[in-house]
Amino acid sequence: MDTAAHKAADRLLEVYRTGEPIDPLTPDHPDASIELAYRIQQLQVEQWTLAGDVVKGHKVGLASRAIQRQMGVDQPDFGHLTASMFHLEHQPIPAGRFLQPRIEPEVAFVLGRPLAGPGVTAAEAARAVDFVLPALEIVDSRIRDWKIGIFDTIADNASSGGVILGSRPVSLGDVDLRLIGCTLHIGGELTATGAGGAVLGSPLNALVWLANTVGPLGVTLEPGHVVLPGSMTRAFPVAAGDSVVANISGLGSVTAVLGGKDEK
Template sequence: MTSHSPNEDVPAAVVKAADILAEAARTRVACPPVRSILDATDTGTGVESAYAVQRLNVERGRAAGRRVIGRKIGLTSPVVQRQLGVTRPDFGALFADMEVARGDEVPHGALLQPRVEAEVALVLARDLPHADSTAVDVLRAVDFALPALEIVDSRIAGWDISLVDTVADNASSGLYVLGGGPVPLAGLDLREVRMSMTRDGEVVSEGTGAACLGSPLNATVWLARTLAGLGDPLRAGDVVLTGALGPMVPASPGDTFEAEVSGLGTVQAGFAAAPSTGDAK
């Protein structure tokens, strides 16, 4: 799939915002918010244009050889929704090169301003093509669940984001780590799972499945319906990061995070230490 250019029915504001975010990702230099560029392109919100920015940069990624392997859901916490003045979650694309293998460290400087949150990841065995998908449809489609750490990031300087900024910035995606072993959903109530996350052994985030839009299952139903309605449904094999179970926590070089999700097991992520002055050349 090739990327659009400004004269291929993509508004100039969308291209401009996409270019700014892509350059920030390429150079690892954070950029100003893009909401002022996009707010004037929609009636009052800019959200539709923000999704157009996201689609454009995803298409550019595909054209460069990156592979989309699923989706992430954001803004599932009522507290965060109130902070941003929204009443629904958002979503972004997961690329294969965003996965950090278990045991590997996140390289120093790979992200601009990382934060970590613990989630339930679902892996699908069936497509979810219907815009009226039900909870039963999703349960039948899920192959297994895993504990996950999403390492969110923002290309926007200082995390100065609105809903428009985070949607345009691929829902503030960064990297992710999957842990544990595959667990079937039979007998597992995702609403009741409990999560505790530590940073260097100290508990820094706790929560339950109920904190994720009432249940990670609810979040996945919302995503399935939304994507099917857009003509780009969830497919067999997709990974779905269903949303945070507790507060996200800033990460610094040298940090080690571990989360335990009841019924699913544990997942870890380490961040490489900053090189010493003597190592810098």
């Protein structure tokens, strides 16, 4: 398995260097096991950290029915968030570092305590959260034309691209994550509306799922780390020059500005 994993990981890493997407990985892996896909993901994370990047959190992908329908999958997945993926709101984000970006509005959990599964309950997950922030996630795919299945997106670090966090921390006890609503504006136009309940019933459930999924792999969610639980709407394409604003009830707003295509 490891030979196949290294070969696939090298293909994906090459995309970051060349900017040229590749064909789906699934046809080259007839078994297409979830275990192999996560091994491919982990090999890339190891290369990034060896090069000096730092893991700053995790994301849960494919958590809402809207996203699952859009991507043709039926289960969540997770990926790693590294320091190089985080961008300041209102500041131009180099669009050239993305291949085929889409954007999603989310609630970001910032942990104040370690969280290690298996067996984590919703109560323990809530206790581990220091505060929440409004967030936008830029998802991207190294697979040509987003022709992905669950194996492809997991191997491709859950199609991670970038993270923009709002700047107003809110206590978890001050909001009901199931009931919060959001609006997503791209270029000043209302593009979508959504609700926290679209994310596995509550974004907190996604945090529980993540802790219990990575725990058996020997991973602890660390204090200070950011967890993105999944999008409240479908993902929408964005391009250089776009300004995106998510307004989330009880949390405020977060703005992402994509800079020039030639900037990396």
